[in-house]
Amino acid sequence: MHPLNIAALLLCAAVAGNASAQATPAAAPAKPDSGFIPPASNTGNVIDSIAVVVNDEVITRNEVAQRVAAIEQRLKAQNAQMPDAADMRRQVIEAMIVERAQFQLAKEMGIRPVDDTQLDRAIGRIAENQKMSVQDMRNAMEREGMSFAAFREEIRNEITLQRLRENEVDNKIQISEAEVDTYLAAEQAANADKSEVNISQILVRIPENASPEQIAARKARADEVSRQLRTGGDFAKLAGTYSESGDALQGGAIGWRDPDRLPPVFAQALAKLSPGQSTQVIRSTAGFHILKLVDRRSLAAEDDKSIVQQTRARHILLKVTPAMTAEAAKRKLTELKERLDNNAAKFEDLARLVSTDAAATKGGDLGWLYPGDTVPEFENAMNALKIGEVSGIVETPYGFHLIQVVERKSEDQSKEKKRAAARQVIRDRKLAEATEDWLRQVRDRAYVEFRDE
Numbered sequence: 074m075h076p077l078n079i080a081a082l083l084l085c086a087a088v089a090g091n092a093s094a095q096a097t098p099a100a101a102p103a104k105p106d107s108g109f110i111p112p113a114s115n116t117g118n119v120i121d122s123i124a125v126v127v128n129d130e131v132i133t134r135n136e137v138a139q140r141v142a143a144i145e146q147r148l149k150a151q152n153a154q155m156p157d158a159a160d161m162r163r164q165v166i167e168a169m170i171v172e173r174a175q176f177q178l179a180k181e182m183g184i185r186p187v188d189d190t191q192l193d194r195a196i197g198r199i200a201e202n203q204k205m206s207v208q209d210m211r212n213a214m215e216r217e218g219m220s221f222a223a224f225r226e227e228i229r230n231e232i233t234l235q236r237l238r239e240n241e242v243d244n245k246i247q248i249s250e251a252e253v254d255t256y257l258a259a260e261q262a263a264n265a266d267k268s269e270v271n272i273s274q275i276l277v278r279i280p281e282n283a284s285p286e287q288i289a290a291r292k293a294r295a296d297e298v299s300r301q302l303r304t305g306g307d308f309a310k311l312a313g314t315y316s317e318s319g320d321a322l323q324g325g326a327i328g329w330r331d332p333d334r335l336p337p338v339f340a341q342a343l344a345k346l347s348p349g350q351s352t353q354v355i356r357s358t359a360g361f362h363i364l365k366l367v368d369r370r371s372l373a374a375e376d377d378k379s380i381v382q383q384t385r386a387r388h389i390l391l392k393v394t395p396a397m398t399a400e401a402a403k404r405k406l407t408e409l410k411e412r413l414d415n416n417a418a419k420f421e422d423l424a425r426l427v428s429t430d431a432a433a434t435k436g437g438d439l440g441w442l443y444p445g446d447t448v449p450e451f452e453n454a455m456n457a458l459k460i461g462e463v464s465g466i467v468e469t470p471y472g473f474h475l476i477q478v479v480e481r482k483s484e485d486q487s488k489e490k491k492r493a494a495a496r497q498v499i500r501d502r503k504l505a506e507a508t509e510d511w512l513r514q515v516r517d518r519a520y521v522e523f524r525d526e
Contacts, residue, residue, distance in 0.1 A: 121133045121134060121135045122134050122524070123524045124136070124137050124166065124523075124524060125166060125169070125170060125521060125522065125523055125524065126520070126521070126522040126524070127170055127173045127174055127177070127519055127520070127521055128174070128177055128519055128520050130173060130177065132166070132169050132170070132173060136169070137162065137165060137166055137169065140165050140169060141161060141162055141165050143223075144161070144165065144322050145161070146218060146219075148322070150217055153309060153323075153324055154307060154309055154310050154313075154324075155310075155313065156310055156313030156314045156322075157314065160313060160314040160315075161313060161322065164313065164316075164317075164321050164322055165322070167317060168319060168321075168322075170516065170519065170521055171319075171512060171515065171516050172230075172234070174515050174516060174518075174519040175234050175237055175515055176230075176233070176234070177519075178237060178241075178515065179233055179234070179236070179237040182237070182240065183394045183395045184233060184236050184237055184240070185233075185393065186229050186230075186232075186233050187229055187232050187233070187470070188399075190468075191232075191468070191470065192225060192228065192229050192232070194450075195228055195232060196210075196225065196228060198449070199228070232470065236470065238508060238511070241511060242504065242507050242508050242511050243504065245507070246500055246503050246504055246507060248496050248499050248500055248503070252499055253492050253495045253496055253499065256495045256498065256499055257491065257492070257495050260333070260495070267331075267371065267372040268332070268369055268370060268371050268372060269329045269330065269331055269332075269369070269370055269372060270329070270330055270332055270343055270366055270367075270368070270369050271328060271329050271330075271366075271367040271368040271369070271370075272327050272328075272330060272343065272364055272365060272366060272367060273308060273309070273312065273320075273324060273325040273326045273327060273364070273365040273367055274312070274316070274318060274320070274325045274327055274362055274363065274364050274365070275295075275298055275308070275311060275312045275315055275316040275318075275321075275325050275362070275363040276316050276317055276318035276321075276359065276360055276361070276362050277291050277292075277294050277295040277298070277315065277316070277317060277360050277361045277362075278291070278317045278318075278359060278360040278513055278516075279291050279359070279360040279361070279513075280513070280517050281513055281514055281517040281518075282517075291360060291361060292354070292361055294315065294361075295354045295360075295361035295362075295363065296354060297315075298311055298315045298363055299351075299353060299354050299363055302351050302363065308324070308325065308351065308365045309324030309325065309326075310324075312324050312325030313325075317360070325365070326367075329370075331498070332344070333498050333502075334498050334501040334502055334505075335502065335505075336357065336502060336505070336506060338355055338357065339355065339362070339364060342355055342364060343364060343366050346366040347366070348366055348367060348368045348369060349365075349366070349367075350365070350366055351363055351364065351365045351366075352364045352365075357506070357509075358506060358509070358510050359506070359509035359510055359513055360513075381443060381444065381483070381489075381490060382444070382481060382482070382483040383441045383442060383443060383481065383482050383483070384441070384442050384455055384456070384478055384480075384481050385438075385439075385440065385441050385442070385478070385479040385480045385481070386439050386442060386455050386476055386477065386478050386479060387420060387421065387424060387432070387435075387436060387437035387438045387439060387476075387477050387479060388424070388428070388432070388437050388439060388451075388474045388475060388476045388477070389406065389409060389420070389423055389424045389427060389428045389437055389474065389475040390428050390429055390430045390432075390437075390471060390472050390473070390474050391405060391406060391427070391428070391429055391472055391473050391474075392429045392430075392471065392472035393472055393473075399473070402472065402473045403466055403473055405427065406466050406473055406474075406475055407466065409423050409427070409475060410463065410465065410466070410475060413463050413475070414463070420436070420437065420463065420475075420477045421436025421437060421438070422436070424436050424437030425437075429472070430471075437477075438479075441482075442455070443489075443490070443493060448469050448470060448471070450467060450468065450469040450470075451467060451469050451474065451476065454467040454474075454476055455476050455478060458476065458477070458478045459478065460478050460479070460480060460481065461477070461478065461479075462477070462478060463475055463476070463477045464476040464477070
C-alpha cells in the first residue's frame with residue numbers, strides 16, 4: 074500500500090505558491106469577490122525538490138547534496154581516491170534511505186533522541202578516547218572546516234540508532250555454554266600464534282526473499298567487481314562504486330579484526346592471502362562479499378593469570394518511553410529510594426514490581442559483574458557503593474537506575490575470564506551477521522520511491 078505523501082504535497086504547494094507570487098503581468102487579474110485564483114507561471118525558481126520518498130517521509134535533493142559535499146570534504150582531508158560523482162550520489166542516497174528507515178522504526182518504538190546532557194557525556198568520552206579536551210577537539214574540527222554543531226547532531230543520531238539496534242538485534246543474541254565449550258576446545262587445539270588482520274570489503278547485497286533471477290544478477294555484479302580487481306582495479310574506488318555496505322565511502326575499510334571474531338568463511342579465505350591480495354567472491358546471508366587483506370600483525374600472548382574484582386549487584390531500571398517520561402521515572406525512583414532507606418520494603422520485591430528489564434523476575438539480580446561488563450555510568454556508581462548500600466538515581470543510556478551491591482569477591486578468575494572472552498568473541502561474530510541481515514530487512518520492508526530529475 075502506497076502511503077499518502079503529505080510531505081510531498083506540502084512541498085509542491087510551497088513551490089506552486091512561490092511560482093504564483095512571481096506570475097507575469099499577462100496573467101488575468103483576480104476580481105476582488107470572484108474567488109478566482111490566477112494560474113501559476115512556470116517561471117518560478119524551484120528552491121528544492123524531492124529525491125526519494127521513504128515510507129511517509131521525503132529526502133530532498135538539497136539534503137543529498139549536503140551529505141555528498143560533507144563526504145567529499147572528508148575524503149579529500151584523508152587524501153582518499155573518490156568514486157565517480159554519480160556512483161557517490163547513488164551510495165549516499167542508499168545510505169540515507171537505510172538511515173531514514175531506521176529512524177522511522179525508532180520513532181515507532183518510542184526511542185527518543187538523547188537529551189543534551191547525555192550527548193555532552195558521550196562527546197566527552199569521545200574526546201577522552203582521542204586524548205583531547207572537548208574544546209581542543211572542537212578547535213581541530215573547525216580548523217578542518219567541519220561544523221561542531223553538525224558533529225553533535227551526528228553523534229546524537231548515532232546513539233539513537235545504536236539504541237534501536239540494541240533493542241532489535243543485540244538483545245536477541247543468545248549464546249549457550251555448549252558454544253563456549255566448543256570455542257575454547259577449538260582455540261586450545263589451534264596454533265598458539267595469534268594475529269590480527271586489517272581488512273576492507275566490497276558487499277553486493279541480496280534483497281530479502283530475492284528471486285533466483287535477482288540472486289543471479291547480484292552475483293554477476295560481484296563477479297564483475299572481482300574481474301576488475303584482477304585486472305588492476307583500485308579496491309577503494311571499486312568499493313565506493315559498487316559496494317552496498319555502510320563503509321563503502323571509506324574505501325570499504327573495516328579495520329583491524331581478530332580472525333576469530335569474523336564469520337568462519339571469511340577467516341578461512343583471509344588465511345590464504347598475503348597483504349594486498351583480495352578474496353574471490355564469498356556468499357553470506359547478507360549478500361556477496363569480496364575481502365581485501367590490507368595487513369596482518371602478530372599479537373603477544375597474554376598472561377593467563379588474572380586477579381579480578383567481581384561485584385554482584387542488582388538494580389531497578391525505569392526506561393524512558395512515551396508512557397514514562399524522564400521526570401516521571403525520577404519521581405518514581407525517588408519514592409522507592411525513600412521506602413528502601415526507611416526499611417519499608419525489600420529491594421528485590423520492588424524490582425519485581427516496577428523494574429522494566431529482564432532481570433526484574435530475578436529481583437533485579439544482575440549476577441557477578443566483571444569490570445567493563447556495564448556502561449561507565451553504571452559501573453562507576455556501583456563501585457562507589459558499600460555492600461548492601463543503595464545508590465541514588467543513576468542515569469545511563471538505558472534509562473534511570475537504583476543500584477544495590479550484594480557482595481564482592483577478588484580472586485584469580487582465569488577460567489571465568491577465558492569463558493567471558495570466548496562468549497564475547499561468539500557474540501561479536503553472531504552480532505556482525507545478525508546486524509547485516511537486520512539492516513537488509515529494514516531496507517527491504519521500506520516503501521521507497523525514487524523521483525526523476
